Amino acid sequence: MGSILIKNIQLDGQKRNVLIEGKRFRSLSAADGAVAETIVDGSGKALLPGLYNAHTHSAMTLMRGYGDDTPLEMWLNQYIWPFESHLTQNDIQKGYDLATREMTQTGTVFFNDMYFHIEDAVKAVEESGLRACLSVVALNGHPHANIEAELDFLKQWRDPTGGRISFAMAPHAIYTVPEEKLLWMTRFAREHGMKIHIHLSETRTEVEDCLKAHGMRPIAYLDSLGVLGPDVIAAHCVHVTQEEADVLAERQVTIVHCPCSNMKLGSGIFSYERMIQAGCRITLGTDGASSSNNLDLREAMKFAAMLAKVGGNPQLLPAKQVFDWATRCGAEAFGIDAGIIAEGKLADGILVDLENVKMQPCHNLISNFVYSADSSCIAGVLCDGKLIYQKS
Numbered sequence: 174m175g176s177i178l179i180k181n182i183q184l185d186g187q188k189r190n191v192l193i194e195g196k197r198f199r200s201l202s203a204a205d206g207a208v209a210e211t212i213v214d215g216s217g218k219a220l221l222p223g224l225y226n227a228h229t230h231s232a233m234t235l236m237r238g239y240g241d242d243t244p245l246e247m248w249l250n251q252y253i254w255p256f257e258s259h260l261t262q263n264d265i266q267k268g269y270d271l272a273t274r275e276m277t278q279t280g281t282v283f284f285n286d287m288y289f290h291i292e293d294a295v296k297a298v299e300e301s302g303l304r305a306c307l308s309v310v311a312l313n314g315h316p317h318a319n320i321e322a323e324l325d326f327l328k329q330w331r332d333p334t335g336g337r338i339s340f341a342m343a344p345h346a347i348y349t350v351p352e353e354k355l356l357w358m359t360r361f362a363r364e365h366g367m368k369i370h371i372h373l374s375e376t377r378t379e380v381e382d383c384l385k386a387h388g389m390r391p392i393a394y395l396d397s398l399g400v401l402g403p404d405v406i407a408a409h410c411v412h413v414t415q416e417e418a419d420v421l422a423e424r425q426v427t428i429v430h431c432p433c434s435n436m437k438l439g440s441g442i443f444s445y446e447r448m449i450q451a452g453c454r455i456t457l458g459t460d461g462a463s464s465s466n467n468l469d470l471r472e473a474m475k476f477a478a479m480l481a482k483v484g485g486n487p488q489l490l491p492a493k494q495v496f497d498w499a500t501r502c503g504a505e506a507f508g509i510d511a512g513i514i515a516e517g518k519l520a521d522g523i524l525v526d527l528e529n530v531k532m533q534p535c536h537n538l539i540s541n542f543v544y545s546a547d548s549s550c551i552a553g554v555l556c557d558g559k560l561i562y563q564k565s
């Protein structure tokens with residue numbers, strides 16, 4: 174069992190020695206004389222929880238900066254899907270590698286992914302040391318969507334990561350997956366204890382088309398099919414009435430707010446006040462690097478907080494709350510026993526460089542990290558008891 178001792182690191186406003194044994198935090202106030210296989214100098218650094226990215230399409234790093242400044246439907250139909258039809262499996266592997274490197278360097282320890290060729294995603298996760306929930310994706314007519322092949326792979330799969338990977342069924346959206354397949358995937362996920370990962374109420378067009386086709390808005394439609402439940406991870410939920418927010422809260426659906434993608438694609442403004450009033454479970458995501466245009470969840474925290482305030486009330490979505498969405502709430506949504514720095518919890522975390530100019534002065538660490546920092550402030554990343562990134 175490996176061990177790491179991080180000496181003299183700032184935690185909860187005090188200098189501490191943090192001892193990690195195996196995968197978990199053993200002591201947050203170890204003695205100066207404590208011993209460990211690896212000693213890390215934490216001087217001038219603070220320890221914060223790692224970031225849990227609850228919605229992305231990681232290998233879409235390949236399409237970063239491609240088809241910018243277009244609305245969702247045009248962006249998908251004229252740019253993204255035609256581009257993807259030319260990608261080889263080898264290209265996609267490179268996309269996964271690029272994504273895991275970017276996430277590691279920006280403080281992310283977990284990502285909930287919706288993309289193709291799970292086998293390649295597994296390799297990238299295994300090599301990076303990150304955690305992930307990977308999806309079997311249904312997307313009508315997409316050349317890389319192959320449910321049978323993905324399920325065949327999962328049948329013979331043996332976890333090489335010691336529990337860092339879980340799986341979900343991902344019907345892409347109500348407008349890209351026929352009802353019958355959506356229902357089959359929901360049943361399959363529930364029989365196998367998998368999450369159900371879907372885009373929901375992302376654009377006004379989606380809502381209007383659903384009203385035309387089913388006489389109901391998307392959330393009511395999915396609820397009428399029995400899809401909504403505590404195992405559902407619903408990305409976006411931008412166009413949501415108060416009644417719909419109440420349904421999402423009642424069904425304990427995990428909502429993933431993706432502010433950068435919603436703003437860039439002009440999809441709309443997340444209904445923060447409605448969601449909070451209803452008591453919804455909220456987490457944070459970047460969406461793919463083709464719409465956000467990076468996988469930096471710290472940046473998404475800042476945009477989410479700003480977007481909540483832009484209507485005129487600066488008290489909405491304080492830094493501590495958005496930080497909780499990106500850390501504790503994300504880990505909880507995926508049943509990962511982490512998301513806070515506490516003895517006995519899985520040792521995920523970020524070593525923040527307090528000597529970086531963007532972190533000085535430090536009146537409030539969380540505020541600096543949400544509003545001022547960038548990835549240059551990240552000195553190291555811990556995941557599952559291992560130091561998976563150290564800034565050189």
Ligand SMILES: [Zn+2]
Pocket residue numbers: 228229230372408460461
């Ligand atoms: Zn998405």
